[in-house]
Amino acid sequence: MDVEALLKAELSKDSVFVNRDYLSPHYIPEMLPFREKQVESVTKILAPFLKGKRPNNMFIYGKVGTGKTCVARKVLDTTLNFGEKQGIPVNGTYINCRITSTKYGVLVKIASKLVPEESLLGFSLSYMFEKIKNTLSQNKMHFAVILDEVDKVKDVDDLIYTLTRMNDELDFGGLSIIGISNVISFKENLDTRTKSTLCEEEYVFPPYNADELREILTERASVGFKPGAVETSALNLAAAVASQESGDARRALMLLLRAGDVADETGKKKVTETEIHTAKTKVEEDLIIDLISTLPAQHQIVLYAITRLTEANKGYTKLDGEKKLGMIFSGEIYDNYTMLSKKLGKSPKTARWYREMIRELETYGLITVQQSGKGIRGHTHLIKMNFDAHKTRGVLEKQLGLED
DNA sequence: CATCCACAGGAAGGACGGGGGT
């Protein structure tokens, strides 16, 4: 008797859901529809693992919500389980580089996976390096790291170099890297050596089309929702909306999840097109919150300054052409940022550091940066928001604790 | 054409904070 299942059923009595978890973007389903080929390819690459050979490194590129992370994690998990059952010394871990963005952090993560019983914080980088090397060598172990959002690592070249150097120094065992990114330009900015080591194998994951999304949604809805709780037209709409906005499965699922919440809140027994429409705006806010909440306070203030200037439409005060509509001058933002910082009782950072923050905001996809061309005196950057300024400002005000 | 503008972004070096050794 599954008590937990009973409790969940009890909880969901007045809900359209049976189990919300199945709709969570973090849930990894048994089967990954429309990704069979990719699963097969990645599995084949990792297979030498089980024969005690070092698999090639791998680079996976694809837009958000195309199943990169899902496929990589799924295959790694299965391979590790299989290896364990067969008594083969394999190990591996998943690292999200948006959270662990330094070389040191990545090494700590790997080391603590290898020797979870030891406390490793505070040791030097070289100690960590040796620790990993020795553990792998002594156990003749093969290790695979998934570096999700590799583009977020501070010095990728250095990290990849360090990890490959480990292989050269190892007599037994080995380490292979699975890099994942959704930034097209990422590869171009890599050192040639890094590029050739990381991209020994390369895969591009295409976006899902509307039909595929609809099937994914239908499948998840059948396990996550009560039977008949979602109208077919609602599923079609959700799939259409998501495919229109880039074929992002994660977003499609969030949309459906949110629509279910809306139905629950309004006491409806069914999810219809109306709920999907209402959920659409909420999902956008969720995505913004997702991106913003992990940002350091100073970055948030910079972004806040950008939203304010965007809303005030200061973008074209100094410009005549319409091409640059909605673009804001870097210097303007900095002035605004220093003012806001002081207002919030924080000392503003220097202009040099401000430029670093702008660069980071760009890599997070929150803003677009463009070189100033003709028509502007001097050499500066023009900045544009990628999300709705009003919504972003609302989220930021909550985050920064200022609501007036 | 020299000069200025309004920045960009590299290099080097503090300040800080967690952690170990003694």
Added chain:
DNA sequence: ACCCCCGTCCTTCCTGTGGATG
């Protein structure tokens, strides 16, 4: 309790750049 080490964050100082300006 003290110092030292290390990695990260951030500042200071600096040289570079593409276009406008006089």
